[in-house]
Amino acid sequence: MNIFHPGDCHAFEAAGRRFVYLAPSAAVLAIDGVSAAVLDAVAEQPRSREALVSDLADRYTPIEVEEAVLELARVRALRAATPPPPPARRVLPLTPLPLSTMVLNVTSQCNLACTYCYEYGEDKIVDTANGRQPKWMSEETARASVDFLLRESGKTAHLTFFGGETLMNFPVLKTAVAYAKTRAAELGKEIDFSLTTNATLLKDEVIDFLAEHRFGVTISIDGPPDLQNRFRVFKNGAGSYELVAPKIRELIKRHRSRPIGARVTLTRETLHVRRIYDHLTQEIGFWDVGFAPVTSAPGRSYSFGDDGFDHVLAAFRDLAQDYRDAALANRHHGFSNVRETLEEIHKGASKAWPCGAGFGLLGVSTAGDVALCHRFAGSDDHKLGTVHDGIDREAQRAFLESHHIDHKTDCRTCWARPLCAGGCYHEAHTRTGSTLRPNLHYCEWIRGWTDTCLRIYGEIAQANPGFLRQFEGDAHEAPQPS
Amino acid sequence: MKHLSPVNEKARMLSRAMDPRPVDAEAATDPASARDVVALDQQGPPQQPTGPHIPLGCSTIFSPGWEVDRTGGTAGLCQPVERDLFDCHLGCFWPAQVPDQLNHAPDWTKKCAAAQKDWRKIDLIFP
Numbered sequence: 001m002n003i004f005h006p007g008d009c010h011a012f013e014a015a016g017r018r019f020v021y022l023a024p025s026a027a028v029l030a031i032d033g034v035s036a037a038v039l040d041a042v043a044e045q046p047r048s049r050e051a052l053v054s055d056l057a058d059r060y061t062p063i064e065v066e067e068a069v070l071e072l073a074r075v076r077a078l079r080a081a082t083p084p085p086p087p088a089r090r091v092l093p094l095t096p097l098p099l100s101t102m103v104l105n106v107t108s109q110c111n112l113a114c115t116y117c118y119e120y121g122e123d124k125i126v127d128t129a130n131g132r133q134p135k136w137m138s139e140e141t142a143r144a145s146v147d148f149l150l151r152e153s154g155k156t157a158h159l160t161f162f163g164g165e166t167l168m169n170f171p172v173l174k175t176a177v178a179y180a181k182t183r184a185a186e187l188g189k190e191i192d193f194s195l196t197t198n199a200t201l202l203k204d205e206v207i208d209f210l211a212e213h214r215f216g217v218t219i220s221i222d223g224p225p226d227l228q229n230r231f232r233v234f235k236n237g238a239g240s241y242e243l244v245a246p247k248i249r250e251l252i253k254r255h256r257s258r259p260i261g262a263r264v265t266l267t268r269e270t271l272h273v274r275r276i277y278d279h280l281t282q283e284i285g286f287w288d289v290g291f292a293p294v295t296s297a298p299g300r301s302y303s304f305g306d307d308g309f310d311h312v313l314a315a316f317r318d319l320a321q322d323y324r325d326a327a328l329a330n331r332h333h334g335f336s337n338v339r340e341t342l343e344e345i346h347k348g349a350s351k352a353w354p355c356g357a358g359f360g361l362l363g364v365s366t367a368g369d370v371a372l373c374h375r376f377a378g379s380d381d382h383k384l385g386t387v388h389d390g391i392d393r394e395a396q397r398a399f400l401e402s403h404h405i406d407h408k409t410d411c412r413t414c415w416a417r418p419l420c421a422g423g424c425y426h427e428a429h430t431r432t433g434s435t436l437r438p439n440l441h442y443c444e445w446i447r448g449w450t451d452t453c454l455r456i457y458g459e460i461a462q463a464n465p466g467f468l469r470q471f472e473g474d475a476h477e478a479p480q481p482s
Numbered sequence: 483m484k485h486l487s488p489v490n491e492k493a494r495m496l497s498r499a500m501d502p503r504p505v506d507a508e509a510a511t512d513p514a515s516a517r518d519v520v521a522l523d524q525q526g527p528p529q530q531p532t533g534p535h536i537p538l539g540c541s542t543i544f545s546p547g548w549e550v551d552r553t554g555g556t557a558g559l560c561q562p563v564e565r566d567l568f569d570c571h572l573g574c575f576w577p578a579q580v581p582d583q584l585n586h587a588p589d590w591t592k593k594c595a596a597a598q599k600d601w602r603k604i605d606l607i608f609p
Contacts, residue, residue: 031486071484348495
């Protein structure tokens with residue numbers, strides 16, 4: 001006799017309906033009353049089919065229960081008592097993979113001295129002061145990088161400029177854009193541009209250039225003056241809010257060809273999610289705002305303890321309800337953390353790797369070294385070739401093989417793994433010293449946040465499914481700084 | 483699927499994989515026939531979808547007249563496709579198609595007195 005247990009899935013409720021999110025397929029299914037009753041019964045205590053039929057006999061006919069058990073078992077929302085089968089053989093993507101996004105670190109220099117910065121602070125990976133990497137990328141390296149991107153990309157290529165403070169090397173950025181446009185046209189490829197900046201060097205000439213070339217612009221900013229000036233300071237300790245706020249307003253006024261986004265780093269001392277969101281959208285005028293907890297080794301004065309993640313989750317949930325209300329009324333809401341998660345849920349993303357780093361996305365250092373992503377650019381331990389010699393396919397293959405989700409035994413039974421896949425390599429490296437380890441310090445936070453977004457997704461799918469159609473095309477997001 | 487409804491794109495793919503729809507419009511309007519198994523050698527009006535159909539079975543060589551007829555088509559089969567199950571169960575050396583009836587599921591075919599008539603009574607066995 002088979003005893004049924006709950007399968008590899010997460011049950012949730014939204015708008016008075018019951019749903020299941022299946023792992024690893026990432027399918028979302030609405031379930032009817034009898035299916036919900038079956039899942040509830042086995043969650044309370046594993047049971048045989050016969051026991052389910054008799055235990056639910058007061059509400060459902062035997063045929064209804066049997067059908068529901070069969071369907072739930074077929075989608076693996078129920079599993080028989082035998083241990084789950086070993087994970088499927090790792091399937092690595094076919095190489096060479098087209099490169100979608102290249103992040104060009106045009107300088108390692110910065111005019112701010114943000115205390116928490118992973119590039120300059122206590123947790124830096126690359127020696128930006130005494131290492132082999134030059135402080136500025138040369139025009140020649142930028143052109144070689146563009147050639148590399150257009151050689152490795154498919155029909156469409158995304159070129160993202162990063163730093164340091166990106167705009168400190170504006171001359172090289174400008175020549176790289178001109179060269180990229182010419183070369184892409186010659187090769188019949190499409191290319192678009194984005195950058196991340198701290199906004200200190202925005203001036204009319206720069207803004208006009210960004211607007212003319214339809215740059216996707218992400219501004220690193222932490223909120224109103226008291227929060228921005230807490231960590232985002234100049235080298236003399238002075239806060240940067242008063243300098244950047246008018247420049248950002250000017251950018252938003254003049255650069256109308258693409259929406260401007262803010263990217264906020266949350267620390268244990270600046271956990272005011274709603275206040276930050278309201279300030280950045282209503283008083284500055286950002287189209288959307290994304291939040292990320294600071295990346296740091298444990299024990300830093302600004303890093304999160306467990307209670308910090310709980311607090312962020314509660315604040316995120318609160319703001320996410322506003323997003324839901326806006327979505328149900330077909331209004332825009334700029335809380336981009338929700339939008340990004342909803343898009344992944346709607347598409348049914350199921351990841352073997354947490355992000356595209358190392359295959360679809362690569363970072364390039366000022367010297368032209370190719371690395372996993374912009375956060376590792378210039379690190380010899382995470383190098384995957386150079387823009388001159390191309391991608392080191394053997395190193396790339398070894399990286400993808402060793403970082404596959406199936407190697408992360410802690411993740412194997414987690415229902416949130418289709419979306420998380422162990423989390424950011426850089427976060428893991430900073431916390432544990434290895435990109436191979438999953439980020440176990442924020443598992444509860446990831447599951448809590450995924451559950452919140454699933455509920456919002458369920459509500460929107462019930463009440464305003466047309467809203468979700470916006471997630472059915474391809475979308476490109478600029479990489480995020482810390 | 484009757485009790486579960488797909489919500490996101492991945493669930494719709496899952497649903498399509500589990501509930502393939504017939505290709506002809508007439509059968510599609512009749513949910514009962516759309517979900518049922520139809521015999522290839524059915525007399526009378528054709529019940530089989532008019533689109534492409536791939537006869538399934540483990541061999542087209544060892545049991546002629548079973549998956550394809552002597553012309554290579556499916557119109558003149560000498561045995562019903564349901565026989566597939568029982569050929570593996572009774573006559574075929576290939577054991578993987580059916581449950582282990584010596585140890586694990588000795589009563590698997592208890593309710594199935596005649597395969598052609600009672601095949602729906604044969605239940606799924608979970609390992």
